[in-house]
Amino acid sequence: MTDSLQTRPTATTFDLEKLLGEAWAGRLRIPHFQREFRWDRQDVIRLFDSIVRGYPVGSLLLWSRPAASQLLKLGQLEIEAPATNEALWVVDGQQRLTSLANVLHPDGANDPRFRIAYDLRAREFSLRPHSQDPWVVPLPVIFDLQRLLRWFAEHPELTEHLDEATSLARKIRQFSVPAYLVKHDEVAVLQDIFDRMNNYGKRLRRAEVFSALYAGDENSHESNLTIDGIANAISGGLGFGLLDSNTVLQGVLARRGPDVARDLRVEFSNHERRGVFDFRGEDRDTAFAAGARALERAVVFLREEVGVPHVSLLAYRYLLVVMTRFFAHHPEPSRRSRVLLARWYWREAVRGPLTGRGSVMSTVRALCAKVRSDDEAASVSALVDAADTPPGGLRAPTLTRFRTNSAETKILLSAWWSIGPRSPITGQRYGHSQLSSFLGDSPTAASASPQVVPRRSLKEEHQDWAANRVLLPDEAVPVNELDSCLAVRPGEVTPDTWRLVLRSHGLTNETERLLLEERWDDFIESRTEVLQDDAARFVAERCAWDSEAPED
Known part of the structure; x- marks a missing residue:
């Protein structure tokens, strides 16, 4: 039987500003038996929405014991943590603490789950856009009063919202997080507590x-x-x-x-x-x-x-x-x-x-x-x-339902990548390093496959079609003007290079003309024919059902 605690846990509270100071200084540590970070972006946004509403967000369970110096990995943050006799090891509350520490630190934005901002127009938390929009304020700016004041000084059109932004900053910095502090020398006791606390809620993977x-x-x-x-x-x-x-x-x-x-x-x-x-x-x-x-x-x-x-x-x-x-x-x-x-x-x-x-x-x-x-x-x-021929014969991916978490769409995106998509601004072909940098650790390619025209501009039957998507891992391309970018050749791109750009995205002179004329549904149907041929050719070549294997 595991030993009991020598002393009862001590109840305390941390202002969020102080708690994150401890985290960024390396005093908060994650035990090696902790589960990986599981939250998605909506979980993180709900946490901040609860904070500004004053809702309780649960308590932390912290283990007070010594810790050696180490390079600490906390979400996207790498922290040079010094040795200390009183480190606080997070037994329960890792998801919340990791979210808070990353969202409110400038370096956390490298992970899209933590790239959160506050939209002054909509008065809600949202994903921070790649291009700067003064109305959408990154949360690290909100959290740092000096940076917040500079933001408003640089964007005088926002002046009437300064009180709202500073009130939001105060609510976040001063939010009280309850915590229990446990002191015990044996790691087995903490593992036992961890195991008991995780018998409820999501099962351990x-x-x-x-x-x-x-x-x-x-x-x-x-x-x-x-x-x-x-x-x-x-x-x-x-x-x-x-x-x-x-x-x-x-x-x-x-x-x-x-x-x-x-x-x-x-x-x-x-x-x-x-x-x-x-x-x-x-x-x-x-x-x-x-x-x-x-x-x-x-x-x-x-x-x-x-x-x-x-x-x-x-x-x-x-x-x-x-x-x-x-x-x-x-x-x-x-x-x-x-x-x-x-x-x-x-x-x-x-x-x-x-x-x-x-x-x-x-x-x-x-x-x-x-x-x-x-x-x-x-x-x-x-x-x-x-891997014999599937029942019903060989079938290329469907183009009438684009879902980046489905196998069919992933095959389709791989087919598009094999063609070598090019930038509609420079004409240059995207490389693996650019795709990797853009997607980071995202589990889907949704951010790299934007819509060509707004979904609401299409007939309902065309709104989910793949022909309204392109593979475009490029923050320099304004996705809200993508139809124009793919319809008008930039002056610095030669006609020959522009033809390569169009072909790399399954576009033709006809689809380019339909975009210019804003005939959106005709554009979708015309481009679908091209994409269907490309997808069928890709699957046939890669599967090579009837080909002989090469000799060594």
């Missing part, structure tokens, strides 16, 4: 359970030998975006054995069952390091040879898990194997999880089982054989 089971001592592991550390390393080092924790975990598990749904409690115990693990007797750090290397090889292959430049364009996450197992056992496959593996990806993307009769987990197990550690050629052949 398998990756969170795994991280808690194999957390070890606070300073026993390198920062990248964790689920989140592997994900962050791939995001920062390869520019592929942030993989979700369960995909990373499944990649680590798939390397060691095909059943990624196996019992986590015996993963590194002495009770490993014969035939379940390919790497018997491994410790946690060895498995994590090798799994990270295999994931990285799979991501590079996806980006460079398959044509999936960012995680937001990955049709199904389980395909990366299977590839991770393949590259773990065959790190340098032959040319023939690489060609076939790329074909397998596109065939599975078009088919969907049919191998496991529609169940994703069953599909992962079945496909991972086809990867043999002792035979590269047999492994890739088995995968390709499993």
Whole structure:
């Protein structure tokens, strides 16, 4: 039985201004057994809306104990945290604290979930636009009185709203956050409290359970030998975006054995069952390091040879898990194997999880089982054989329903990327680094696929069509004037280059004319014909159903 607390928790409150001062100074720490950040932008906006309304936002549970100096990662913030005898470790309240610390700090805006502003016209919190709008004030400006006064001095047209803005700033800075302080020497006690508090609400994901089971001592592991550390390393080092924790975990598990749904409690115990693990007797750090290397090889292959430049364009996450197992056992496959593996990806993307009769987990197990550690050629052949022609024949992505979180739209966006979209301002082709920088860790490509014309300008039947979207990872392009940008050639762009720009976005002289004439629905129908041909050609070429495999 876990020891009881020597002293009862102390109840206290923090003004938000003081609490964030502690966070930015590195006194607030996140224990290694904590779950990853789970909130989305709407959760963050609701938190700030509750604060200005004076609603309670819940209390924090803080663990008072010493902490060594470290480079602390808190959301998008990197903080040089000094050693201290009285650090405050966040046992409960991480989502709220991470949101507050990032939204109100200038560096937090690198993550779109934290790029929040206050719209003086609408009197509500909203996403901060890429281009400056004086009426939409970033929250770091609201929080800093000196910056707020400079903002209004630079924009005199806002003067009558100064009292409203300063009142908002005061409500945020002076908001009281209740907290309980716990003092105890044993980490097991805090893990027990964490476990009990998380028995309610959202269930822990398998990756969170795994991280808690194999957390070890606070300073026993390198920062990248964790689920989140592997994900962050791939995001920062390869520019592929942030993989979700369960995909990373499944990649680590798939390397060691095909059943990624196996019992986590015996993963590194002495009770490993014969035939379940390919790497018997491994410790946690060895498995994590090798799994990270295999994931990285799979991501590079996806980006460079398959044509999936960012995680937001990955049709199904389980395909990366299977590839991770393949590259773990065959790190340098032959040319023939690489060609076939790329074909397998596109065939599975078009088919969907049919191998496991529609169940994703069953599909992962079945496909991972086809990867043999002792035979590269047999492994890739088995995968390709499993991806036979889908029922009803080959079908290109639909263009009448554009949803950036759907596999069909991700395939379509990959097809657009393969054409090489160009800037309608400079005529230059966008590169992977620009796409990666623009999307960051966004899980979808919604921000990079704006509407050409306002949705309300179209007939209802055309409002969700893909022909009203373009792949445009460029903050310099004014998306509220996108129809004009794609219809009028800039003077510095030559006619020949402009034709390349139009073609790179599935546009023709006819669609350009329809845009100029503001015949929006005719534009949608005309461009759809071009996009349908491009999508069908892309799928046929990448799947190569009737092609022979190349010789080595």
